Amino acid sequence: MSMETIGVLSASNRLRQILSLLALLAIPFTGTVTRADPNSDKPATVVFVCLHGSVKSQIAAAHFNRIAKERGLALVAVSRGIAVDDNIPASIRDGLTADGLALPTDIPLRLTSEEAAAAVKIFAFDEVPAHLKGHAEVTYWSDVPPATKDYMAARHAIVRHLFEVVGSMTPDH
Numbered sequence: 758m759s760m761e762t763i764g765v766l767s768a769s770n771r772l773r774q775i776l777s778l779l780a781l782l783a784i785p786f787t788g789t790v791t792r793a794d795p796n797s798d799k800p801a802t803v804v805f806v807c808l809h810g811s812v813k814s815q816i817a818a819a820h821f822n823r824i825a826k827e828r829g830l831a832l833v834a835v836s837r838g839i840a841v842d843d844n845i846p847a848s849i850r851d852g853l854t855a856d857g858l859a860l861p862t863d864i865p866l867r868l869t870s871e872e873a874a875a876a877v878k879i880f881a882f883d884e885v886p887a888h889l890k891g892h893a894e895v896t897y898w899s900d901v902p903p904a905t906k907d908y909m910a911a912r913h914a915i916v917r918h919l920f921e922v923v924g925s926m927t928p929d930h
Contacts, residue, residue, distance in 0.1 A: 803834045804872060806881040806895075810838020810865030811845045812904045813882040817915050818861035819853050824923050832877070832926070836861045837868035839883065852908035880922070 803821060805814040814836035821834035842865050853860060873879060873893040880896050898918050904911035 800831045800833045801877040802872070802875060803832055804837055804868065804876040804879045805834055806837050806839065806868050806879060806883070806885055808839050808883040809842040810836055810867065811842040812849050813901055813911065813915065814838065815845055815849055815861060815865075816853065816904060816908075816912055817880065817882075817919065819858040820856075820912070820916055821919050821923070822861065823858060824919055828923060828926075830923070830926055834861065835872070836865070837872065838865050839868060839886065839889070841865040841867050846905055848905055848908055852904075852912065856912070878922075880918070 803818075805817040805821070807814040818834040818836040821832075825832045825834070845860060845863070845865065850860065868885065868889050870889050870891050873885070873890045876893060878896070879885065879890065879893050880898060882898055882901055884897075885895050898915070901914040901918075902910045
């Protein structure tokens with residue numbers, strides 16, 4: 758194993774420890790998460806949208822799913838795009854793998870108006886066209902740097918947003 762690989766693994770382990778500590782320190786909000794269909798046994802869906810569905814939304818969905826699982830939230834995040842790419846860049850795959858996370862999807866998928874309507878929340882890094890979002894409320898995170906240029910900086914900004922969001926959610930029990 759090269760010294761560079763050991764350094765990446767060590768940094769990844771430190772990040773995982775820091776994220777776990779932050780999760781323990783975060784103050785929960787007294788709100789609840791509601792499902793679009795309260796009679797469904799499926800977890801409620803949170804949708805992350807970026808232009809191509811292959812970079813920022815992949816990172817956000819993967820980290821959100823980890824955090825939601827750790828917090829016992831009955832939520833699942835999905836990654837979607839507007840003008841989707843054919844694949845997910847190797848740098849994003851490698852970054853998530855180094856973080857110990859699986860890709861939410863192997864192939865980027867396009868956002869549908871039905872998914873937008875059924876989602877409990879939509880977070881987007883790029884403008885979501887009106888015909889796709891319908892009446893759904895979209896929260897935009899425009900301060901995230903390009904992840905293909907600097908995965909670590911993008912991940913840091915995304916995870917910061919996620920902890921702000923998850924801090925306002927409690928299990929729907």
